[in-house]
Amino acid sequence: MRTVRSVADLRAALAGPRRDGRTIGLVPTMGALHQGHLSLVRRARADTDVVVVSLFVNPAQFAPTEDLAAYPRDEARDAELAEKAGADLLFAPPVDEVYPPGFATTVRVGGVSEPLEGAQRGASHFDGVATVVTKLLNMAGPDVAYFGQKDAQQAAVVRRVVRDLDLPVRIEVCPTVREPDGLAMSSRNAYLTADERARAVALKHALDAARAAVEQGERDAAAVASAAAAPMRALDVEPEYLALVDPESFLPVDSIDRDVLVAVAARVGKARLIDNATIRRAR
Ligand code: AMP
Secondary structure, X not given: OEEEOOHHHHHHHHHHHHHOOOOEEEEEEOOOOOHHHHHHHHHHHHHOOEEEEEEOOOHHHOOOOOOOOOOOOOHHHHHHHHHHHOOOEEEOOOHHHHOOOOOOOOOOOOHHHOOOHHHHHOHXXXXXXXXXXXXXXXXXXXXXXXXXXXXXXXXXXXXXXXXHOOOOOEEEEEOOXXXXXXXXXXXXXXXXXXXXXXXXXXXXXXXXXXXXXXXXXXOEHXXXXXXXXXXXXXXXXXXXXXXXXXXXXXXXXXXXXXXEEEEEEEEEOOEEEEEEEEEOOOO
């Protein structure tokens, strides 16, 4: 595996394989790689001929009050893990390679970017995500790009950009990888103390409780949400939101008469955690 830091070097490395008709897979990450990220790399390895992992902690998607400075960074470890999982190229650009002096363009997605994460973190969060993903897709020109269902709203925003701007890439969204107790893997789990780590499973318990309520016949979204809130209260974790939404538009649903996404966010100590699950319509 080679590490490249400039767009020119990335394109030079991919020009030959592209000319030979080999397919390119891109896995965009902010590093601090864990098994969730590596599942995307392995999937890209299985699907495509040349696997590019990008490693870029994107300042544009962090609000000034968020954890940009504290975000875990360990490129040497990430490089080793990415290579073992099958990456051919690690693209690790410095900030000014992505945002050169005078940078003044933003990709803003309406609609799906507005509720939940967009409302909590502010519009600039998904502006930053949409802009950097558009740039990474233009830099690497992959045939397929891989994202995690863990960040379901982000994946929906990316699908929207790709459709709306006619970007020539297929987007694959891969299942959430979890710790043995159910906690969704996240680079931010590193912030948790032992006590907080034990309580962090509250988000997964909420999703399980929502599913159980629907399996028992509950169809009213507010009642399902209230059933989901109970295990969070028991672990003293206050949701920022706990919402039943349409999986494409992310608008709230009133009743479980179709596939519904249960999405939850909560702060546990210094970590802001998110998780979600799809509840299939009972047929
Ligand atoms: P991040 O480095 O957090 O920006 O994540 C990079 C990619 O990995 C995104 O597409 C995430 O959705 C995905 N990802 C993060 N955590 C997980 C997980 N636990 N399971 C599957 N994919 C994940």
